[in-house]
Amino acid sequence: MRKAKHAHASGSRGSVLIEAAIAVFMLACVASMTTGTVTSAARMSRWAAVESMADAAIDIEASVARKYPLVNATSISTSSYTLSPAVTSQATTLGTLYGNAVPGTLLYTRVDSANQPSGTVHRIIIGLTFQIGGRTYCKTREVVRYED
Numbered sequence: 001m002r003k004a005k006h007a008h009a010s011g012s013r014g015s016v017l018i019e020a021a022i023a024v025f026m027l028a029c030v031a032s033m034t035t036g037t038v039t040s041a042a043r044m045s046r047w048a049a050v051e052s053m054a055d056a057a058i059d060i061e062a063s064v065a066r067k068y069p070l071v072n073a074t075s076i077s078t079s080s081y082t083l084s085p086a087v088t089s090q091a092t093t094l095g096t097l098y099g100n101a102v103p104g105t106l107l108y109t110r111v112d113s114a115n116q117p118s119g120t121v122h123r124i125i126i127g128l129t130f131q132i133g134g135r136t137y138c139k140t141r142e143v144v145r146y147e148d
Contacts, residue, residue: 043133050102050132053094054139058128061106062141065124070147081110081124094130104130119148 065081080088087109094102107127112120124143129136 046097047132049097050094050130053097053102054104054128054130054137057092057094057104057106058126058139058141061126061128062143065126065141065143066145070122070145080108082108084109084111084125092128102130104128119146121146 068081080090082088087107090106090108092104092106094104096102105128107129109125111123111125113123122145124145126141126143128139131137
């Protein structure tokens, strides 16, 4: 008995190499898309965390302004709520994210309306500027106080 020879087609010898190259290319494409998605999700997570810290910081400042004695709020020498158009600024730290401090700047001013029939209305305006990803954002709160 004679053994049969294995016949190879002339074009089939490199097909395994081509299939492997295509598989590696497709794997690299999937990995690239996955990396982009993970990076985007991490960026959104950072943005949401900084936004939450900024909201908390400016809400705390607005609460302090609501409870601050009006005698002190209207005194030029003791108040950070200066009369508009002057603005008082104060550097602050919103919190820490991934071990890094998140800086911000608080801005304060006050507008008085003394022409009310029975008293004075004080509008205390608080601003907060901060950066996320190289872009600057600003949040504001306004507290209205009335004095007889």
